Structure formats: structure tokens, C-alpha cells
Amino acid sequence: MNAIRVLLVDDHPVVRAGLRAMLTELEGITVAAEAADGAAALAALSRLRALGEPADVVLMDLQMGAGMDGVTATGRIQAGDGGTPAPPVLILTTFDSDADILAAVEAGASGYMLKDAPPEQIRQAVLAAAAGQTALAPEVAARLLGRMRSPGPALSxxxxxxxxxxxxxxxxxxxxxxxxxxxxxxxxxxxxxxxxxxxxxxxxxxxxxxxxxxxxxxxxxxx
Incomplete structure (x- = not known):
């Protein structure tokens, strides 16, 4: 089986280096390219596609300084701005607020993981996203379930x-x-x-x- 090609999107060079090192060690995954914000991610997707080596999954940060944020980039990718068919986007962030989770899901993200997750959990999430499945961190899934089960009226x-x-x-x-x-x-x-x-x-x-x-x-x- 060919390795899943990941586009890594994060504005912190040190974090990107750490994630690249971690992903490179995971079986069945390779880092095809990196980008520092959403606009660079769209350009990277187009470039990879032109080379005949499209990304299978985009691993996307949420907040990226003054550059295009992860939610906006996710929506643009799913709209086909990086080429079609659009690859699934897996959010990888430190934030787990309802606002961030709902915004990412509404933009079309296939999954939502937290940066402190164990490497194997992130690997399984990447594999799930590549297979067209949803991948949610346990904490994120718990928050979404909590909204559904809340006895009081939930905020829209x-x-x-x-x-x-x-x-x-x-x-x-x-x-x-x-x-x-x-x-x-x-x-x-x-x-x-x-x-x-x-x-x-x-x-x-x-x-x-x-x-x-x-x-x-x-x-x-x-x-």
C-alpha cells in the first residue's frame, strides 16, 4: 500500500519540524509538503497536483498569525480552490472550544484532533481521514455529545x-x-x-x- 501523502500546515516552524519528525516515523504516512498558512496551503496543493503527486490529507492548524486561518483555508479547500477532488482536511490544534470545533466542522473538516494526542492516535486519525471517515479526538467527541445531551437549550x-x-x-x-x-x-x-x-x-x-x-x-x- 502506498504511503498516505500529508500536507502539513502550521505557522510555527519549530512545531512543523516536530510534527514532520513524528509523522515521518509513523508507518504508512509521508509528509509531501509544508505550508505556514492557509494561502500557502492552497498554493502547495495546486503545486503538488500539477506534479502529479496530490496530497491525500491536509493536516491543518487553526490559528496562523496574520495569515489565512485554518477554518477559512478548510472552506476554500473543500470548495475546490486547491484543485479537485478536494483532499480531506484534518484539524490539528490546541483549541477545543465549541466555537472552534463547530466552525471547523461547518467549513468541511473531516476530523478534529488536539496537538497533545499520542502519535498513534494522530496516525489513526490521518488514516481515517484518508479513508473518508470522520476522526475526532476523544475530548472533542465528548464536547459534541455534551451539546447534544445537554438538558438545557444549546447555543446555536x-x-x-x-x-x-x-x-x-x-x-x-x-x-x-x-x-x-x-x-x-x-x-x-x-x-x-x-x-x-x-x-x-x-x-x-x-x-x-x-x-x-x-x-x-x-x-x-x-x-
Missing amino acids: AREIQLLGLLAAGLANRAIAKELFISEATVKTHLVHIYDKLGVQNRTAAVAAAVQQRIIRPHGSADQ
């Missing part, structure tokens, strides 16, 4: 997205512009968010969302 993906903008300090007007909705709709969403979280104001909503790992703390960076 849009409400979680709005919470992230609240955490970034945006006012209602700026949130409305960012999400292409009216300020009245923003206020309606806020009422629902406060009710679901059992809070009375924006500050308490952000604090509760961070504490429950619905969103990540503002300013946190992937590694």
Missing part, C-alpha cells in the same frame, strides 16, 4: 459566533456589520444568549462562555 452556531465577537469587544453595530445582520437581530440574539447562559449582561455572558469553553479567551493563540 450563530450565537456562539456572536459570543466570540462580544469577547473581542465589538459593539452591537460592529457585530451587525460583521455578521451581515441588523442591530435588532443582534439584540434578539443577545436576549437568547443571556437566557441560555443564565446571565444578565455582556460581560457575564463572555465570562460564562469562556468558563464553559464555548469560546476561547480573547487573544489566545495556537501553538
Whole structure:
């Protein structure tokens, strides 16, 4: 069986070197190319395809400095911007908030793994993604199941997205512009968010969302 060709996407050179060393030692996997952000990943996919050596799986970081982030890149790849058929994208990140997980899944990611996972777990996830299967870290699967089993009303993906903008300090007007909705709709969403979280104001909503790992703390960076 031919080795699965992986495109490794991460903005930290030291992390990429470590991941490359780990992946190279795993049976059945080879690193075909590396990229430091989403735009470079799209270019690498096109280049590999032109060489007749397309990537089988993209191992994608989420947060990549000022470059194109992993969620945007995942959506672009699945839309065919790196060539068709689009390879599956496996997220490999330090973040496990609901906001990050849902955004990646909605963008078309085939799996979601955490960087502290054992090498064999990452290997199995790569193999699963290459075979067209879903691969989720146990912690991520537990969070998704928790959302489904929650006795109370769960926050919608849009409400979680709005919470992230609240955490970034945006006012209602700026949130409305960012999400292409009216300020009245923003206020309606806020009422629902406060009710679901059992809070009375924006500050308490952000604090509760961070504490429950619905969103990540503002300013946190992937590694």
C-alpha cells in the first residue's frame, strides 16, 4: 500500500519540524509538503497536483498569525480552490472550544484532533481521514455529545459566533456589520444568549462562555 501523502500546515516552524519528525516515523504516512498558512496551503496543493503527486490529507492548524486561518483555508479547500477532488482536511490544534470545533466542522473538516494526542492516535486519525471517515479526538467527541445531551437549550452556531465577537469587544453595530445582520437581530440574539447562559449582561455572558469553553479567551493563540 502506498504511503498516505500529508500536507502539513502550521505557522510555527519549530512545531512543523516536530510534527514532520513524528509523522515521518509513523508507518504508512509521508509528509509531501509544508505550508505556514492557509494561502500557502492552497498554493502547495495546486503545486503538488500539477506534479502529479496530490496530497491525500491536509493536516491543518487553526490559528496562523496574520495569515489565512485554518477554518477559512478548510472552506476554500473543500470548495475546490486547491484543485479537485478536494483532499480531506484534518484539524490539528490546541483549541477545543465549541466555537472552534463547530466552525471547523461547518467549513468541511473531516476530523478534529488536539496537538497533545499520542502519535498513534494522530496516525489513526490521518488514516481515517484518508479513508473518508470522520476522526475526532476523544475530548472533542465528548464536547459534541455534551451539546447534544445537554438538558438545557444549546447555543446555536450563530450565537456562539456572536459570543466570540462580544469577547473581542465589538459593539452591537460592529457585530451587525460583521455578521451581515441588523442591530435588532443582534439584540434578539443577545436576549437568547443571556437566557441560555443564565446571565444578565455582556460581560457575564463572555465570562460564562469562556468558563464553559464555548469560546476561547480573547487573544489566545495556537501553538
